[in-house]
Amino acid sequence: MTYDLIVVGGGPAGLAAAIAANEKGLKKILIIERDKELGGILNQCIHNGFGLHYFKEELTGPEYAGRFIEMLKDTGIEYICDTMVLEVTKDKTVHCINPKDGYRVLEAKAIVLAMGCRERTRGAISIPGTRPAGVLTAGAAQRYVNIEGHMVGKRVIILGSGDIGLIMARRMTLEGAKVLACVEVMPYSGGLTRNIVQCLNDFDIPLYLSHTIIDIRGKDRVEGVTIAKVGPDRKPIEGTEIDFDCDTVLLSVGLIPENELTRNAGIDVDAKTNGVEVWENMETSVEGIFASGNVVHVHDLVDYVTGESQKAGIAAAEYVKLGSRSRQNAINVVEGDGVGFIVPAKIHREAMDAEIFFRPRRIFETSMITVSDGDKVLAKLKRAHMAPGEMERVRLSRRLLDAIDSDEIIVTAEEVEE
Numbered sequence: 084m085t086y087d088l089i090v091v092g093g094g095p096a097g098l099a100a101a102i103a104a105n106e107k108g109l110k111k112i113l114i115i116e117r118d119k120e121l122g123g124i125l126n127q128c129i130h131n132g133f134g135l136h137y138f139k140e141e142l143t144g145p146e147y148a149g150r151f152i153e154m155l156k157d158t159g160i161e162y163i164c165d166t167m168v169l170e171v172t173k174d175k176t177v178h179c180i181n182p183k184d185g186y187r188v189l190e191a192k193a194i195v196l197a198m199g200c201r202e203r204t205r206g207a208i209s210i211p212g213t214r215p216a217g218v219l220t221a222g223a224a225q226r227y228v229n230i231e232g233h234m235v236g237k238r239v240i241i242l243g244s245g246d247i248g249l250i251m252a253r254r255m256t257l258e259g260a261k262v263l264a265c266v267e268v269m270p271y272s273g274g275l276t277r278n279i280v281q282c283l284n285d286f287d288i289p290l291y292l293s294h295t296i297i298d299i300r301g302k303d304r305v306e307g308v309t310i311a312k313v314g315p316d317r318k319p320i321e322g323t324e325i326d327f328d329c330d331t332v333l334l335s336v337g338l339i340p341e342n343e344l345t346r347n348a349g350i351d352v353d354a355k356t357n358g359v360e361v362w363e364n365m366e367t368s369v370e371g372i373f374a375s376g377n378v379v380h381v382h383d384l385v386d387y388v389t390g391e392s393q394k395a396g397i398a399a400a401e402y403v404k405l406g407s408r409s410r411q412n413a414i415n416v417v418e419g420d421g422v423g424f425i426v427p428a429k430i431h432r433e434a435m436d437a438e439i440f441f442r443p444r445r446i447f448e449t450s451m452i453t454v455s456d457g458d459k460v461l462a463k464l465k466r467a468h469m470a471p472g473e474m475e476r477v478r479l480s481r482r483l484l485d486a487i488d489s490d491e492i493i494v495t496a497e498e499v500e501e
Contacts, residue, residue: 084111084189084190085111085190085191085192086111086112086113086189086190086191086192087104087109087110087111087112087191087192087193087400087403088101088104088109088111088112088113088191088192088193088194088195088396088399088400088403089112089113089114089115089175089177089189089191089193089194089195090112090113090114090115090194090195090197091115091168091171091177091194091195091196091197091198091344092114092115092116092123092196092197092198092199092376092378093114093115093116093118093121093122093123093162093164094116094121094122094123094124094125094148094197094199094376095122095123095125095147095148095151095376095385095388095389095392096123096197096199096375096376096377096378096388096389096391096392096395097114097116097123097195097197097376097392098114098121098122098148098151098152098154098155098392099151099375099388099389099392099393099396100195100197100373100375100392100393100395100396100399101114101155101160101195101396102151102154102155102158102160102393102396103392103393103394103395103396103397103400104195104396104397104399104400105158105159105160105396107396107397107400107401108400108404109399109400109403110159111161112158112159112160112161113160113161113162113163113189113191114160114161114162114163115162115163115166115168115177115179116162116163116164116165116166117164117165117166117167117168118164118165119164119165120164121148121152121155121162121164122144122145122148122149122152123148123199124144124199124222125144125145125147125148125385126144126145126148126230127144127222127225127226127229127230128143128144128145128225128229128250129143129144129145129229130143130144130250130253130254131143132277133146133147133384133385133386134146134147134150134385134386135386136384136386136387137386137389137390138150144385147385151389163179163181163184165181165182165183166179166180166181166184167179167180167181168344170344170347170348171194171196171344171345171347171348171372172348173348173349173350173369173372175190175191175192175193175194175371175372176188176189176190176191177189177190177191177194192371192402192403193371193372193373193399193400193402193403194371194372194373194399195372195373195374195375195392195395195396195399196344196345196350196359196367196372196373196374196375196378197374197375197376197378197392197395198340198341198342198344198378199340199341199376199377199378200338200339200340200341200377200378200381201338201339201341202220202221202222202223202247202334202335202336202337202338202339203220203334203336203337203338203339204220204334205218205334207336208334208336210242210296210299211297211298211299212296212298212299212300212308213299213300213301213302215299215301215302215303215304215305215306216303216304216305217235217236217301217304217305217330217331217332218299218305218331218332218334219235219331219332219333219334220333220334220335221241221243221245221247221248221250221251221333221334221335222247224251224255224331224333225247225250225251225254228251228254228255228258229254234258234259234260235255235331235333236255236260236305236329236330236331237259237260237261237330237331238260238261238263238327238328238329238330238331239252239255239260239261239262239263239329239330239331239332239333240262240263240264240266240296240308240310240327240329240331240332240333241262241264241265241266241332241333241334241335242266242295242296242332242333242334242335242336243265243266243267243268243273243334243335243336243337244265244267244272244273244274244279244290244335244472245273245274245335245336245337245338246273246274246275246278246335246383246472247335248265248274248333248334248335249265249272249274249278249279249282249283249335250278250282251333251335252265252282252283252286252288253281253282253283253285253286255333256286256288260331262286262288263289263327263329264288264289264290264291264310264327265283265288265289265290265291266291266294266295266296266310267290267291267292267293267294268293268294268295268313268317269292269293269471270292270293271292271445271446271470271471271472272290272292272470272472273335273337273471273472274472275383275472275473276470276472276473291310291312291325293312293313294310294311294312294313294323295310295311295313295317295319296308296309296310296332297309297310297311297319297324299332304330305329305330305331305332306328306329306330307326307327307328307329308326308327308329308332309324309325309326309327310324310325310327311323311324311325338377338381339357340356340357340358340359340377340378340379340380340381341377341378342357342358342359342378345359345367345374345378348369348372349369350367350368350369350372351367351368353380353424353426353428355418355423355424356379356380356381356424356426358374358377358378358379358380358381358426359374359378359379360428361373361374361379361426361427361428361429362413362427362428362429362430362431363427363429363430363431363434363437363438364394364395364397364398364401364408364431364434365379365391365392365394365395365398365427366398366402366408370402370407371399371402371407373395373398373399373402374395375388375391375392375394375395376388376391376392379391379426380424380426380440382474383472383473383474387440387474387476408431408433409431409432409433410431411432412432412490413429413430413431413432413490414429414430414431414432414484414487414490414491414492415428415429415490415491415492416428416429416430416439416491416492416494417491417492417493417494418441418493418494419453419455419493419494419495419496420495420496420497421443421444421445421447421450421495421496421497422441422442422443422444422494422495422496423441423442423443423444423471424441424442425439425440425441425494426439426440426441427439430479430484432484434481434484435481436478436479436480436481436484437478437479437484438476438477438478438479439454439476439477439478439479439494440474440475440476441474441475441477441494441496442471442473442474442475443469443470443471443475443496444471444496445471446468446469446470446471447466447468447469447470447496447497447498448467448468448498449465449466449467449468449498449499449500449501450465450466450468450469450496450497450498450499451463451464451465451466451496451497451498451499452464452465452466452475452477452494452495452496453494453495453496453497454477454479454483454492454493454494455492455493455495456486456487456488456489456491456492456493457488457489459486459488461479461483461486461487461492462477462479462483464477465499469496475496477494
């Protein structure tokens with residue numbers, strides 16, 4: 084059987100892409116999800132704060148996922164869960180396996196990659212010390228507490244101030260644990276400002292910026308950790324050590340787009356994001372294969388994932404019906420001063436508009452985002468504040484795209500006078 088569209092991943096990105104493609108006329112759509120039910124990571128995110136942009140109301144993660152799962156009804160979109168995708172090929176075949184059907188090879192006219200991301204582990208950041216039980220990623224702890232019903236510890240240190248770590252600081256406190264500190268190696272938090280306020284400040288949990296763990300102690304179970312201040316080179320400063328007696332260390336030290344399938348398929352991956360390199364319509368370097376959500380770049384808000392994934396679904400439907408867009412005379416999008424990474428990498432000349440996402444390299448107070456074509460300034464956007472923990476968006480209209488003469492635009496960020 085050949086499907087119009089196969090979506091790899093049944094989380095918020097995959098659901099939104101499949102529904103958008105169906106609304107644009109594709110009928111034979113299949114979603115493949117490796118977990119036992121649809122919804123992805125949202126199923127363990129029982130806190131609220133989702134949906135404020137898209138649904139204009141505050142929802143929990145399961146409620147947000149439930150809205151899209153409900154939308155699947157009466158669409159004819161098929162889905163299979165508990166199924167692992169082993170390979171995606173450039174000629175748009177999908178190799179997958181599950182206990183019921185065994186090994187299957189499915190064909191599609193288009194594919195959307197929506198596998199999400201995974202957490203960095205202790206091995207990825209090489210924390211010194213012994214190797215006792217009690218060291219977990221924040222996401223693993225979240226699943227144990229929120230879905231499996233297991234309490235992971237009583238006295239907790241959190242390394243990293245990403246949003247999952249901040250949220251778990253609050254969650255562990257509410258479950259009766261004592262969160263002793265949140266420790267961040269950078270001089271600024273990696274999470275949203277609202278999570279710093281609601282998850283740390285509201286519970287009097289100290290945040291140690293420019294600090295890191297330099298030792299973990301314990302034989303069978305974590306018994307304590309030592310943290311120290313770090314200099315600009317991120318190396319510990321002697322004499323600044325602080326000891327904590329604890330039984331648990333949660334790691335919130337970054338997310339990595341889940342792109343083994345992507346690389347094995349020979350699809351281009353961005354070296355800065357480790358995510359799929361995409362055009363403005365979310366198409367990858369392989370025509371007819373699209374990508375969206377955290378597999379492209381790690382998002383702050385699921386609402387942004389939804390919008391991006393709907394774009395991918397619409398573009399996949401367009402590809403199935405009309406074929407590929409021309410890739411001649413592409414506009415390359417380049418990060419300039421003050422910009423850490425940028426998505427998309429390329430824009431089609433005939434695009435009606437384009438939305439650019441980026442993260443600033445550092446904290447900026449009153450600042451200016453500039454989009455330029457050589458010496459010609461296409462757009463200037465003022466911001467009161469920017470931080471690496473919060474993604475920035477710039478929309479380029481058709482009028483601005485028409486004004487581009489060269490094959491490259493540069494996006495920069497700089498502080499300006501009030």
